[in-house]
Amino acid sequence: MTALIDEGRWTKFKEPGLALGVLLLAAFISQRLIVNYFETQVENGMKQRAAQIADGLINGMNMLMVTGKITAPENRELLVRKMADSKGVLELRIIRAKQVQDQFGPGLPSEQAADEFDRQAIETKAPVFPANESDEAQRQFRAVIPFIASTNFRGTNCLSCHHVKDGSVNGAASIVLDVTDDEARLALFKRWVWGGDFVLGMALLTMVIWRRAERKRGQLLHELESANEELKNFAYVVSHDLKAPLRAISSLADWISTDYADKFDDEGKEHMRLLVSRVHRMDSLIEGILLYSRVGRVKEGVIAVDLNRLLKDVIAMLAPPPNITITVDDALPTVMTEPTRIQQVFQNLLSNAIKYMDKPHGEIHIACAAEGHHWRFSVTDNGPGIRQQHFDKIFQLFQTLAPRDRVESSGVGLALVKKIVEMYGGHIWVESAVGHGSTFFFTLPRTAVTHIPDKGK
């Protein structure tokens, strides 16, 4: 069976349906052979039993009807003992019991007629049955009939044995063999075989379906891989092939405005300035795409990152103006993560809070709480706040709420933060009251290694 399931065997067949058909055919033929073999065994066993009995026919006896259920061993033994000396059985025939009953009808032929039948049977080598005609014949053998009838022929076989010596019938025996046990066994065996067939068929079908699904999955996986590969290449192409002409435009614009400064009027100078600034915006958009695409693509080692230290660095790097104070919860946990990524998360959230601050005294607070299997971080500001209808939009790539000319933003920051947080199995959301400020929440799983150094002591 393992050989059948072996994949190599299957891939030879281009079409799995063909393979299934061939296998089922082979299984069917082989089981037919097995069933036939068992049937023959049963028949042979019956013949053997009958031969044993017929061998025991007493010499010179003209005709002997032996009837009865002879599968019971004691009956069989008795019969065999009675016919111990007989020799010379020539013919054995199995006749369906139903046939015998139908043919014999309610009566049996006369002794002479029976002899005649025997003779005919020997000549034709086929069973001969009396045409049921005379009352005489019926009367003569009536005594036998009830006995035959009582053996409940249905499902049993009748064996007719003719004992022949020197060309003439010496003796004959009709032996009724009860083969219900054998037939029941055969039927049971057939049921098992068919049951086995069914199971085999289902197994093969399942296998074919599974193989197809597997192939489809492999194909999908391959497509996914190539799509991913394409995306990687795309990022590379963007960085090189889009940035190169952009740089050229920028340089040329710079040279034109320097070399021909005296030839430009104020409007012309303003247009050149706008041209250069748009080039820079496009550059920062491309930079944003690259940054976004690098998350999850460029893998960094996962190490234990002490968020207390990391946040100090981030705040120092952002250098918030003096009117904005940033406070951090006493003890932040140490988490297992890629340092650059977690830094990007805090840096983007904090720089947004600083960039959009509209109050004379800005307050930004960073907090962390253990919540089930997660750490829940929050960055709260007292800035302008965000209307609820924008809560989803702000996390999408290139979405900004302020016109780009007012606040220079690529619209990548929050999309990047969301991508990073979700990559680590967390999620991010915002709560906000317009005019009063916003709080950005995000969660990170508390993996086994994450811990708070001081909290909980």
Next chain:
Amino acid sequence: MKISNKPILLVEDDKVDVMTVMRSLKEIRVTNPVVNKENGEDALSYLRDPAREKPCIILLDLNMPIMNGIEFLQVVKQDSQLRRIPVVVLTTSEEQQDKVNSFDLGVAGYMAKPVDYRQFVEVMRSIDAYWTISEMP
């Protein structure tokens, strides 16, 4: 540059980028002649021509047709005659892999070309300042 008569080999295929380098060098008053080759193969044949003077520095772009910067570096760093010439990569790519590959091949520096021309001039000024102070074999 420390030795002002030796040429600077600029391996770069983009015409405007070549102009940018030329212009910025002129702006910071670097007088070395600049030899421009469009790809690694041309640059190699220039370097291996005994009639030509060896450059004092090679400014190398990575993304070029025929033979790119990394392939060029692989050949140059195997060549005992050429391996000591300092190579500074000047490229658009900020891919970590490109940086790793370049430094694995022993580059002297890796500069990302800024979009802003003024910043580019500053980059060139730094390169010049460094290679004016640094001793060379």
